[in-house]
Amino acid sequence: MKNFFLSDAKINKQYTIANICNDIDIKTKTRLLEFGFFCNQTVVVRNFSLKKGVLLVELNNQTISLRKKEASCVVVYG
């Protein structure tokens, strides 16, 4: 299965988190980890609006609003 960024994910399809990029600022990395974006967690994009720069993402049965910048740092497969 191919790896790609969460910002390129299809809507309503379940993915598994591979990792979070390391070459990002520490604040973004901290925020993603605080939201619970760890490896092997399942994630579903509920509302896909890449052009708007914001995604509504379901992680551990909780909805999280992610910016494009943050979603582009999360590598998923599925």
Place this chain on the structure above:
Amino acid sequence: MAEILIVGNPNTGKSTFFNTLTKANAHTGNFHGVTVNFKKAECKVLNCTFVDLPGLYSMSPNSYEEEVSVNYILSHKKSCIVCLCNNQTLRRNLLLATELIDLGREVVVVVNEIGKKIIVDYNKLQEKLGVKVISLKANNKKTFKNFFSFFETKKEEKNTNENYDKFYQEKVLCGCEYYRKLLNISDKISLNNYEYLEKNIKEKYTKIDEILKYSEYKTDHIVGKSKIDKIILNKYLCLPIFLIILFVIFYLTFFSVGKFFSDILRYIIQDLIGENFVNFLNNQNTPQFVVSLVKDGIFSGVGSVVSFLPQVVILFLFLDILEQSGYISRLAFCLDDALKSVGLSGRGVYTLIMGFGCSTTASLTARNMSDNNAKIKTALLSPYMSCSAKLPVYAVIGGAFFFS
């Protein structure tokens, strides 16, 4: 008087909880980032002061209002902390609660039950966390019985085992800039910070998952998703819906309901009271300049301004409905792209819409943006929104220049 801090993730109901306790009318809204500075008020039942702090996800601040909260928590070491959690996002909310408990602070976890009932054993949760856990509904004072009885019988100043040195060390190793500046540390960020950060947060979540598993926490529905979101959040329909809502609000405020009450008020002030008073003055042979002052200055001038009051009230009512219903947060989500093209953020829509009510308070809400440039631009733009105070000015100037 003892001081109790109310902390928690954004949008868990802290300000609603604060208002119910203190009857202080702190501004609330179904929108992340409504509280941008701390507010204090007394609770007469418990004879103490509650402090409503802006929301934060953890003790690593990521924006201005989160720094306000962290500054306050770290500088008021003797204050008890009420950590407000949302029953639907308990896993994420407990990250902050466990950080404060590990810091050695006196913490009471309050779970705000919003929406659908979630299965959780609060006694087991209390046992595992090691602190008091109370469940209630933040907007219903009848559910505060356990909360009041706990604080009434609570002993003063628990002897806490504070671990500030270990806490600061951990935060610096995680690469948090706020603590590096606080402690005047100038080390460069290295890869070790990322590894340590990930390891640190994973350990915390592993501990939280164990706690929630022991407490039989079960949630199987999606938070914040409703059928109406399919329409409101639709990329083609969101803007037309917004324009229609705005048109309806302005039509009802300025041309229909608002105009009706405004005309009644103007009739009462200028015709009923004003005319009769002027006739009375004329009958008393009052000098003409006094009659003219009263008629054209006081009753016409002040009356014109006061007659805008119904329209202002109706406008604020509609703005409050938009906030409380959660529509503004959905609108921010939809307009993020359009506002980004002019260098603003989706969150700026809240500031710009509130500008129709009051530009001054609207510009204050721009502080919740993390992007500094967008924050300044939005704050500078908000005075250009046609606020309620500007309406009488437009009417007077328009009347002076364009009508005979």
